[in-house]
Amino acid sequence: MEIVFLGTGSMFPTKERNHPSVFVRDEKLRFLFDCGEGTQRQMRIAGISPTKLDYIFITHWHGDHSLGLAGIIQSLSASQRKRKLVIYGPEGTNARVTHLIRAFSFDLKYPIEVNEIKIKEGEVYRIIDEKDFAFEAMPVKHLIPCVNYAYIRKGKRKINLEYTKKFGLVRHKILGKLQRGETIVYKGHKITPEKGTYLTPDKRIAYITDTNYFKGLEKLAKEAEILISEASFSEDEELKAREYTHMTAKEAARLAKKAKAKKLILTHFSQRYKDVLKLKEEAQKIFKNVEVANDFDKITL
Numbered sequence: 504m505e506i507v508f509l510g511t512g513s514m515f516p517t518k519e520r521n522h523p524s525v526f527v528r529d530e531k532l533r534f535l536f537d538c539g540e541g542t543q544r545q546m547r548i549a550g551i552s553p554t555k556l557d558y559i560f561i562t563h564w565h566g567d568h569s570l571g572l573a574g575i576i577q578s579l580s581a582s583q584r585k586r587k588l589v590i591y592g593p594e595g596t597n598a599r600v601t602h603l604i605r606a607f608s609f610d611l612k613y614p615i616e617v618n619e620i621k622i623k624e625g626e627v628y629r630i631i632d633e634k635d636f637a638f639e640a641m642p643v644k645h646l647i648p649c650v651n652y653a654y655i656r657k658g659k660r661k662i663n664l665e666y667t668k669k670f671g672l673v674r675h676k677i678l679g680k681l682q683r684g685e686t687i688v689y690k691g692h693k694i695t696p697e698k699g700t701y702l703t704p705d706k707r708i709a710y711i712t713d714t715n716y717f718k719g720l721e722k723l724a725k726e727a728e729i730l731i732s733e734a735s736f737s738e739d740e741e742l743k744a745r746e747y748t749h750m751t752a753k754e755a756a757r758l759a760k761k762a763k764a765k766k767l768i769l770t771h772f773s774q775r776y777k778d779v780l781k782l783k784e785e786a787q788k789i790f791k792n793v794e795v796a797n798d799f800d801k802i803t804l
Contacts, residue, residue: 542571
């Protein structure tokens with residue numbers, strides 16, 4: 504699994520930080536969390552082909568999180584894409600995407616599926632549930648409807664060779680059945696998947712942005728391998744963070760600690776912070792494993 508930070512700024516892009524967008528690639532799956540202005544250019548610089556995108560998850564329709572969507576749609580059509588692009592977003596997303604397509608002279612050659620997330624604030628809902636992966640969504644507290652997301656790579660069933668080799672079973676095509684969760688019989692020995700296999704743990708990436716901190720937010724980030732969280736303000740700007748419904752670095756750390764996340768990565772920095780080391784230090788007072796994201800940073804899991 505690879506995570507690439509395409510934009511780590513906030514409302515105003517700077518020379519160093521583009522509008523928010525995070526790209527994730529896991530085996531054959533490719534998707535974006537948010538699509539700020541210039542995202543397709545950032546993808547090109549990072550060596551990522553937009554044509555292979557499966558999903559785009561828009562948190563909300565403030566421009567810094569969505570202005571790049573039109574460019575992506577246009578580029579995919581110009582690249583002769585045929586397969587469907589799936590977009591998720593908060594209530595109102597379908598109308599906005601429809602208006603976006605009408606506003607420009609797109610020659611669409613592929614279908615676009617738009618899904619609106621209409622669930623109660625603070626509730627976590629599984630919006631996609633496939634064999635190997637899933638996505639969850641949770642409405643949060645922002646100035647306009649906003650949804651945060653989590654990606655779950657489901658654990659895989661592995662052969663417990665320490666157990667199967669007791670029966671001389673190390674390499675055999677019958678192991679495929681066992682790995683699919685079926686009970687097998689080998690040389691008169693019954694081997695159940697409960698004893699002959701084990702499940703690797705799920706891996707969760709949570710994306711939290713543009714919200715006040717509130718009780719229950721940790722449910723989306725529970726035991727996340729990686730928690731990507733906004734840190735728009737320092738603790739001395741806490742009142743401003745409240746006013747604009749954002750989180751401080753300290754609150755992001757509190758969230759990571761409460762969720763029992765393994766690693767916290769701070770992003771979505773206000774342009775007022777030329778050096779974000781201050782934000783990292785504030786977070787580390789509460790949660791030790793903290794990094795700050797820069798444009799084009801890559802993480803491999």
